Amino acid sequence: MRISKAISPRFQKTLIKRFGVYDKVVPFETTPSRLVPDHIVKPDYVTNKIVFITKKPEIKDEEQIKGMRSSCTLASNILRKIHPFIQPGVKTDEIDELAHTLSIEAGAYPSPLFYKGFPKSVCTSVNNVAVHGIPDLRPLQNGDIVNVDVTVFFNGYHGDCSKTFLVGDVDDQGLHLVHATEECLKQAIDVCGPNVPFCDIGMRIYRVAKKNKLTVLPAFVGHGIGKYFHGPPDIYHTINRYPGLMKPGMTFTIEPVLSHGNENTVILDDGWTVVTEDGSRTAQVEHTVLVTKDGTEILTK
Template structure:
């Protein structure tokens, strides 16, 4: 339906009201990119050299799987530390500083930093920011939800996970949004295993979202991961026909983004921040999973990495 110009503002206000009680956010000022010591091993995309990305889903060796376990345990442990840090009054730049410090003190590189020009060490997406929010100086306020997306490069492997956190007292619709997003990820992981089509993941997530009256934002996909940050397979979170079957030894992320609103999003002028077109809140959660002989193991579900300087 086409909305007349004179009604467009009223229409947007009514949408916000129906989406719950929260503050619509826009990017604020940022600080400089943080530095990484020379002794820390850096991913090859920083050197300008050719990246070794497989052209098909990789079946990892035992040694590669062990490397992935370590990097994912580190990423998960840092995300767990962030959970206790988040409260009203801190900034997402404060989160970036914490993640950066914990990462380099553990001898790892924060994978997002300077990846295709991204200026920070972590992605932080608040309220109507769907993904790829750049940490800035806006203070988190009571009622916000904030996704923190952490990837570390440790021992030659990337570990990737994210979670949407509550800031203070969040309204019922915000709580519902986060809980259903987490449930969709949980159910998607439960169906994974050898011989399962990759496309079944999106079908399961879509069904969970539809049943609860939420929208999956289709523009964002999970991905294969290993010594490379992003590779095959692509993991779609809606109904799809992506070809191929899972096999033991494959590792990939599943990272659905759900919203109360419509599926349309916009990339802002910074080239990274993606917001919902209608101003609705979005929530995301993510795990890196390993396909095993009898199912799937969540590699980023462990917090047993000894963090230094925490």
């Protein structure tokens, strides 16, 4: 990930006009991390301060797949309930509060909370924020786009999904960006199945993005998921040579990030928020999928 020098405010305004009409997001005031009741079962990285990762892609048995279906269904239901809440004037911290409350009420732990020190229960990435946006007290503006990334740890398994939502009236360039990103994910899932190379996912996404004159941000990858939050395989969203074939029983996320601008990004001083170097907007969408003997099942549909 390349770190760039600061860009002058005048140049930033010119770039933003070229990429559409929206407000560039800068760090804002946040609130303390939310509390999780003692009765909620917590993942190892919270209880033991250990991040568990498998060494190779895991082929899950029927019991494990059942657990994945349960956690993924919950994650997608929470994301679905957040959708109507996304309106101009709503603070991303309020989105975090809603997702946190829905997780706890369901008996689940919001997986991002304290994962490697992340301070909130979801990631909210607005406009030029590519990934890992920390929910804060900035109100969403009419014309914003915001990705909400929901992961829950439920009955011993993580379920992970995200969607980029439209806030009020979004300009045509923003609409095109979001719709093209959704098409990338759809076509990437369509290519999956038994004995398909993992690298085929990136090739398909790259072609769809190029056709739409958009850029895939290569620094961000999908991942294997299960009792662990992140593990193999790595799912690249652009041209790559990642080895290996998909096998029935494997579960992983596909989560492309696309932009109107170039591929370079910058990590802000909070150590988490990643923004585009050129101020361009990004969109991301994500599903957790299961490879079956006949093709692919979207677990977070």
